[in-house]
Amino acid sequence: MTAPAAPAPDEVLVVDADRPRAPGPRPVVDVAVGVLFDRDGRFLLTTRPPGKAYAGHWEFPGGKVEPGETVEQALRRELQEEIGVTIGSAHPWRVLEADYPHARVRLHVCRVFDWRGELQMHEGQAFAWQTLPVTVTPVLPGTWPLLRWMAQEGGPETAQANA
Ligand SMILES: Nc1nc2c([nH]c(=O)n2[C@@H]2O[C@H](COP(=O)(O)OP(=O)(O)OP(=O)(O)O)[C@@H](O)[C@H]2O)c(=O)[nH]1
Numbered sequence: 001m002t003a004p005a006a007p008a009p010d011e012v013l014v015v016d017a018d019r020p021r022a023p024g025p026r027p028v029v030d031v032a033v034g035v036l037f038d039r040d041g042r043f044l045l046t047t048r049p050p051g052k053a054y055a056g057h058w059e060f061p062g063g064k065v066e067p068g069e070t071v072e073q074a075l076r077r078e079l080q081e082e083i084g085v086t087i088g089s090a091h092p093w094r095v096l097e098a099d100y101p102h103a104r105v106r107l108h109v110c111r112v113f114d115w116r117g118e119l120q121m122h123e124g125q126a127f128a129w130q131t132l133p134v135t136v137t138p139v140l141p142g143t144w145p146l147l148r149w150m151a152q153e154g155g156p157e158t159a160q161a162n163a
Helices: 071-083 141-153 156-162
Strands: 011-014 028-036 043-047 062-064 091-099 104-112 127-130
Touching: 011 141, 028 043, 028 071, 028 141, 043 071, 062 071, 071 104, 091 141, 104 141, 141 156
Parallel strands: 011 091, 028 104
Antiparallel strands: 028 062, 043 127, 091 104
16 A cells, blocks of 8 residues: 655745755655644643754644654644643644754644643643744744744634634
């Protein structure tokens, strides 16, 4: 059986274009990313843990899709492992390809309105419930397009209506 075709990205972002990359084609790593909303319509940002590329930068929680997993399964596992919450449905929203010096990633961004559990930062991250414009800094380069898309689409009521 052949693997399903990768979705075309809504946008391709080249980060730190002046920094060297490995020559030749680089594999694209699939990443599941969650925009988690709370009851007040705020969304969750967390910092990248110490030791990872861009440590301390703010991003939407998520992580790499493992072989055999769907995006929703990967997001459920990552959010359980990293922030201790259990999600219901993940609504696929947009796809961003980001070309970093250290990796090329395909972010499958999902919106999540249904989740339970107490936030627990298992990897020493900081977290913040945010509205637009965000007040945390520095934001990960590959997170800015998601925030821009959110601004273009309107508030969480619109997001939920369109999910
Ligand atoms: N979670 C998340 N990752 C993002 C966002 N934007 C963005 O460019 N990324 C990139 O997507 C990749 C996510 O990989 P990761 O290293 O956090 O994933 P992981 O937890 O599975 O990593 P591990 O293999 O070190 O355990 C990173 O290259 C990160 O820079 C975002 O908003 N959220």
